[in-house]
Amino acid sequence: MRKYRTVPENLISEQREFAKKVKDINCRSAKEGNVRYAYVLTFGCQQNEADSERIAGMCESMGYTLCKEPDIADLIIVNTCAIREHAEKKALSIIGQFKHLKESKPDMLIGVCGCMVTQEHRKNQIKHSYPYVDFVFGTSSIYRLPGIVFDKLSKNKRIFCPEEAEYLVAEGMPVARESDFRAWVSVMYGCNNFCTYCIVPYVRGRERSRSSEDIVAEVGELVGKGYKDITLLGQNVNSYGKDAPDEHGNTFDFADLLERLDKIDGDYYLRFMTSHPKDASSKLIDVMSRSKHIARQFHLPVQSGSDRVLTRMNRHYDTSKYLGIVDYMRKKIPDVTLTTDIIVGFPGETEEDFNATLDIIEKVRFDMIYSFIYSPRKGTLAAEMEDRIPDEVKKARFERLLELQNSIALEKNLPLVGKVLKVLCDGESKNNPEVFSGRTEGNKIVMFDKDIARKGDFVNLKIVRAETFALYGEAAD
Numbered sequence: 001m002r003k004y005r006t007v008p009e010n011l012i013s014e015q016r017e018f019a020k021k022v023k024d025i026n027c028r029s030a031k032e033g034n035v036r037y038a039y040v041l042t043f044g045c046q047q048n049e050a051d052s053e054r055i056a057g058m059c060e061s062m063g064y065t066l067c068k069e070p071d072i073a074d075l076i077i078v079n080t081c082a083i084r085e086h087a088e089k090k091a092l093s094i095i096g097q098f099k100h101l102k103e104s105k106p107d108m109l110i111g112v113c114g115c116m117v118t119q120e121h122r123k124n125q126i127k128h129s130y131p132y133v134d135f136v137f138g139t140s141s142i143y144r145l146p147g148i149v150f151d152k153l154s155k156n157k158r159i160f161c162p163e164e165a166e167y168l169v170a171e172g173m174p175v176a177r178e179s180d181f182r183a184w185v186s187v188m189y190g191c192n193n194f195c196t197y198c199i200v201p202y203v204r205g206r207e208r209s210r211s212s213e214d215i216v217a218e219v220g221e222l223v224g225k226g227y228k229d230i231t232l233l234g235q236n237v238n239s240y241g242k243d244a245p246d247e248h249g250n251t252f253d254f255a256d257l258l259e260r261l262d263k264i265d266g267d268y269y270l271r272f273m274t275s276h277p278k279d280a281s282s283k284l285i286d287v288m289s290r291s292k293h294i295a296r297q298f299h300l301p302v303q304s305g306s307d308r309v310l311t312r313m314n315r316h317y318d319t320s321k322y323l324g325i326v327d328y329m330r331k332k333i334p335d336v337t338l339t340t341d342i343i344v345g346f347p348g349e350t351e352e353d354f355n356a357t358l359d360i361i362e363k364v365r366f367d368m369i370y371s372f373i374y375s376p377r378k379g380t381l382a383a384e385m386e387d388r389i390p391d392e393v394k395k396a397r398f399e400r401l402l403e404l405q406n407s408i409a410l411e412k413n414l415p416l417v418g419k420v421l422k423v424l425c426d427g428e429s430k431n432n433p434e435v436f437s438g439r440t441e442g443n444k445i446v447m448f449d450k451d452i453a454r455k456g457d458f459v460n461l462k463i464v465r466a467e468t469f470a471l472y473g474e475a476a477d
């Protein structure tokens with residue numbers, strides 16, 4: 001028997017009882033003609049989006065109707081991010097704007113949750129500088145939302161939920177998914193790596209895996225409902241299962257999990273993120289190469305092309321190990337789409353270090369790069385490093401990196417012209433509502449005429465034009 005660190009069932013059912021009590025209150029109000037609305041606003045990564053779908057699910061179980069505008073909401077929940085300063089500034093500014101809403105609608109409840117307020121100093125900032133925020137809860141207490149809302153409605157006291165002693169997996173919570181054809185499925189939570197720049201281990205606790213049975217059941221149910229693109233989430237998916245060995249010390253690892261999930265019948269893609277190069281195994285790549293459903297796409301953050309910087313980042317691999325993984329991947333899956341994350345301007349990054357980053361980008365030729373200017377995070381080791389890079393140097397390096405990557409991305413997209421690609425239609429393009437957009441197996445964006453496909457359907461498109469960030473397609477036959 002594997003032991004998974006889950007929230008005890010009695011605590012989950014306690015929350016279900018609270019949800020029912022809030023629902024009673026909301027149903028009474030609805031009968032009097034006042035439907036209660038909840039608005040959930042999300043900042044940050046896919047993990048936060050997945051958390052927000054659980055938060056939205058709990059709101060529904062409390063009798064709230066989900067809405068897309070804060071103005072009509074009776075309950076607003078802001079799910080925040082802490083990965084860079086910019087993300088925190090954006091969240092604080094929006095929370096600031098909600099002050100007027102609250103003044104015009106004093107019964108409205110405003111809650112703030114997520115990574116930003118899992119940090120003590122931000123929790124205190126909300127307490128003292130945003131007095132109209134009714135409750136705050138961190139990433140370890142998401143499942144407690146119904147109890148918090150019930151308390152707030154009955155006692156009218158501000159609530160600042162303390163973090164749990166141990167961060168656990170909460171199963172059996174309702175979920176209101178944003179899409180009916182793309183889905184997130186968390187396979188594990190937390191991170192043990194403590195990369196020196198990163199706040200995540202401080203705000204999401206230690207690694208804990210969900211049971212493979214729960215994951216297989218969730219993915220099976222999604223495929224049964226017609227979901228076509230399922231992304232498995234974890235801060236470091238390659239650590240999956242390591243915290244839950246069986247009685248003989250054997251683990252059911254991420255490659256085993258993928259192999260098991262791939263057996264689920266249906267027309268769908270499985271994706272996963274994020275992989276850490278220190279644990280990306282050849283076993284994983286072998287499973288991908290012989291799988292039916294795993295998209296031939298791999299996101300493998302390298303962060304820097306300088307071994308000296310990688311050591312200072314506490315990444316536990318060097319560029320030769322990284323390039324070895326890429327070589328093996330391309331040998332086994334020649335047409336794999338490769339993407340990465342890069343941090344520019346890490347403390348002490350010299351011109352030579354930065355050139356080494358440009359060098360690895362030239363060598364690997366990624367299809368896409370998510371690049372970030374280093375942002376010091378309070379409490380992390382890198383924030384204490386003295387040799388900070390001036391802003392203008394960081395920005396100039398960032399521009400050079402973009403210029404190089406844009407030319408590579410275009411070069412990688414051009415040979416796709418004339419090819420027929422299977423594309424999952426997402427409906428109207430966000431950039432141009434006149435056309436539809438969709439994504440390929442490699443997660444590349446394709447634009448096409450609206451009469452070719454319906455939202456949520458796969459369609460075969462002949463690529464007729466390629467740009468740096470998008471492809472353009474026509475009906476293939």
Ligand code: 5AD
Nearest residue numbers: 197198301341342343372373374375
């Ligand atoms: N500054 C800039 N980028 C960061 N990332 C994580 N922490 C920081 C930081 N302090 C980037 C990393 C990570 C991605 C999700 O965000 O590249 O892979």
Ligand code: SF4
Nearest residue numbers: 191193194195198200
């Ligand atoms: Fe942050 Fe490193 Fe963990 Fe990723 S692996 S979440 S970058 S500490």
